[in-house]
Amino acid sequence: MTDTGPAEEETPDGLLGWCLVANVARETSRGEGGLEIQHGTKHFRAGTLLWLAPARWDPGSCRRHAVGRHRGNSRRYVNMVVCVGDLENFRVKGVYSAALVRSLNGYDHDPAAPRTLQDPWTRERAQSLADSWNRHREPLFIEGRPYAHPRISVPNPPPAEIQLDGETLHLARYGTRGAHYSRTPPPVEWIPEP
Known part of the structure; x- marks a missing residue:
């Protein structure tokens, strides 16, 4: 600006x-x-x-x-x-x-x-x-860490998965103050068969 x-x-x-x-x-x-x-x-x-x-x-x-x-x-x-x-x-x-x-x-x-x-x-x-x-970049939070990652931010909207230090992180939630990632993949949605 x-x-x-x-x-x-x-x-x-x-x-x-x-x-x-x-x-x-x-x-x-x-x-x-x-x-x-x-x-x-x-x-x-x-x-x-x-x-x-x-x-x-x-x-x-x-x-x-x-x-x-x-x-x-x-x-x-x-x-x-x-x-x-x-x-x-x-x-x-x-x-x-x-x-x-x-x-x-x-x-x-x-x-x-x-x-x-x-x-x-x-x-x-x-x-x-x-x-x-x-x-317009969002801070990156990883579950288990209280603060944002100091060197990395993600675009808005954040990707569903990112690679960081050789491991895959999955988007857990996205709020007003940044993207929160988890090491565990999201649960698979069960769809009943007709």
């Missing part, structure tokens, strides 16, 4: 920098096997705009540092580590607020330069990451 804002040469008045943003997904999965569906996350309502800062430290697989307005207090920005799988509609947006800059900078914020992003995104780098995360 491309940003329809002004080009790099046409810097708008008051622009403090570019940032990768996303919305909290309408439905997020929790619990064993991702079977518990909830609206939004514990800290953010569904549809909340989150500003994703460039990674200063590695919060773990498929997780990013984000700044947004908390579910309980919509006036202040909070810093949280969120799962990328709980986000949708990635895009690039301009930063204009000094309060947002302070939250994005975190502990690295310099009070002498309150309107300076310490580790800014370039517009091209943020757009590249947004495009890669917006591709």
